[in-house]
Amino acid sequence: MPTRSQGKRVLITTVPFGDYDDSPIELLKKNKVDYTINPLGRRPTENETIELIKDFGILLAGTSPVTRKVIDAAPYLRLIARAGIGLDNIDLLAAKEKGIQVTYTPHAPAPAVAEFVVGCMLALLRHIPQANQDLHKGVWKRQVGRRLADCTVGLMGVGSIGKLVVKYLQGFGTRVLGFDLRQSDISADERNFQWVDKEKLLRESDIISLHLPLTQATRYFITCKELGMMKPEALLVNTSRGGIICEEDLFEALQSCKIAGAALDVFEKEPYDGPLAQLDNCLLTSHMAAASVDCKRAMEMGAVQEVLNFLTGKPLRMTVPQEAYKEQERRNGHV
Structure with missing residues (x-):
């Protein structure tokens, strides 16, 4: 005692x-x-x-x-x-x-993470990290991007953080698809929100954001199979847990332009020092979404x-x- x-x-x-x-x-x-x-x-x-x-x-x-x-x-x-x-x-x-x-x-942590997610989406869509890197190197290049209003966003996991992302995206007029292992009580009324299955979300979304806990059911939830279902212009955002994505498969998909880009705030091993840091189309941050x-x-x-x-x-x-x-x-x- x-x-x-x-x-x-x-x-x-x-x-x-x-x-x-x-x-x-x-x-x-x-x-x-x-x-x-x-x-x-x-x-x-x-x-x-x-x-x-x-x-x-x-x-x-x-x-x-x-x-x-x-x-x-x-x-x-x-x-x-x-x-x-x-x-x-x-x-x-x-x-x-x-x-x-x-x-x-x-x-x-939900409000901070949800805002961070939307920030990542905007950064990827408008190529803000690339423009920043170019200008620091003395290169003046105007990047042409896409608007959130013209995108379909797929949320894998619609709990406390996912619901706030839905709320914030309403202001952009964004269509939102939701998938969860257990559907919550979120209303689809006047939200441009629709519950769909995993495959439909992967195939139709311009941006996919992960909001799942790391469990036996969600470990390596995104592998080469799922990445192969995504649009070539699609973007992937992960602020949940690193083990939900197979990082090797994501590296290959980004390097070969099977998807257009990704933003990762979490990794299987932290601090992260892996090959994704070599890619210009992968925005990396240090597990700071809630900070x-x-x-x-x-x-x-x-x-x-x-x-x-x-x-x-x-x-x-x-x-x-x-x-x-x-x-x-x-x-x-x-x-």
Whole structure:
């Protein structure tokens, strides 16, 4: 059993934390919480997390690996508060076996990610990255592009982020197709929105944007087969998880102009240093779609509030749904 002090100690592995808005740190200080921020200044590896976590009862985590090995190395751990939406980096089953509660902040990053997605679409359509590169090299070349109003956008995944993308695209008058493994309650009324199957979305969309969680069902959801169904002028945007796209297949498709371009904010291995960086028709960013000041603050404050709820014996607000545990069981072949 943890001692009183060890059970209440908080390790914050997500960095930067409180750098752009110190409200989360001030809230911890106000409540006299004993916390330590990851001293590495970057996302820790599994082994580094194992070394850091040994004497802590609460983990406020970002995207760093919280594996079974990490959990086994944390005898006092009783709460994992995820600042963000993705859960693929946390071994939920190992946490459950140890009686460790897990929370997350699924709605906090949505506005920032949705805006970022639309920004990527505009950048690709109007060739903004290429024009910037040309002018920095002293080349004056006017790029001719396409308008969002004239495009059909296909959304694979229409959850909290996908719904906001639909909302933002309404202002452009864009036709939107939606596909999801589980259709949500989004209304098609006056939205230029239509539910379709995966194949129809791939064949008819000018831009495809991915908003799926990384699960057994969605790993390598986009491979050479799906890329081959897309229009040669089509664009692909991914701000969800890197493992949803086969990066080798995407490289081949972009290099051979089977599709026109892509914008990727997430990768199978991060930081990314792979061959896609060699391609001018691939816009790459460093997993920053959710990193607006307000949404980062909302994620951090949401996670801190769950820490305070836990420490004061109040109900946790956003515990991970049972479906997420069931999905990991399916992935591990337990069911």
